[in-house]
Amino acid sequence: MLATYEQLYSHYGRQHWWPAETAFEIMVGAILTQNTAWTNVEQAIVNLKQHGMLDAQRLLRAPDVRLGDWLRPSGYFNLKARRLKNFCRWYTENGGYEALNRLETNELRHELFSVNGVGPETADDILLYAFNRPVFVIDAYTRRIFTRLGIVDNGLSYEALRSLFEQSLYRSLSQRNKSGRIHQARLVRIFNEYHALIVMHGKDICRPRPLCQNCCLTQRCKRYKISI
């Protein structure tokens, strides 16, 4: 795991994720980017910004039709308008960032799941990138890339994969330290960068079809020199 991270990093460099100015913008982006290209999400966020709508209370006040109109470029706009409001309702009712940030990671994760429209990946995006919690985000690219590399089995559950990455990276990193321990902030930085690199690599070359007869990954990535 760690070796793959280092190869990706040396090839693509730092990714500077999550691209946003505030924690709330990250959370909004996490919902809007569900099964959607980020370039589409950007325009929707610009729309929200232009109307001063990067704010939970104002979003809740906005008429559904207006909100849908701003979200249109990000696709599934009716659905996402509803999900965004569900999230904002939860966010305000639970006292906003400061209050939520006092919760333990697992508690906060459980709370996030109570929002209709927030599933495991969206919750983990929010935990990692908005709340700086050491949670590894699993997405379609992660599955595809590491399955093709032969590192993980097909059909593992989201939680199984997440645990695998978290445990494996934790062990490798703490072994590398003399003290045998590792600061949470360092774990967060690695998880942050790693997920971003996986997405970058996935967008770059790891498509679903054609099944990469010549896929850089199954070939141990001659092109990008990525191996296990």
Added chain:
DNA sequence: ACCCAGGGTCATA
């Protein structure tokens, strides 16, 4: 024209 994207929910078997 076709494929794909930084998923999640719900109804059905």
Added chain:
DNA sequence: TATGACCATGGG
């Protein structure tokens, strides 16, 4: 519990 339908825009 495991599939399938559905959500929708925009870029390659």
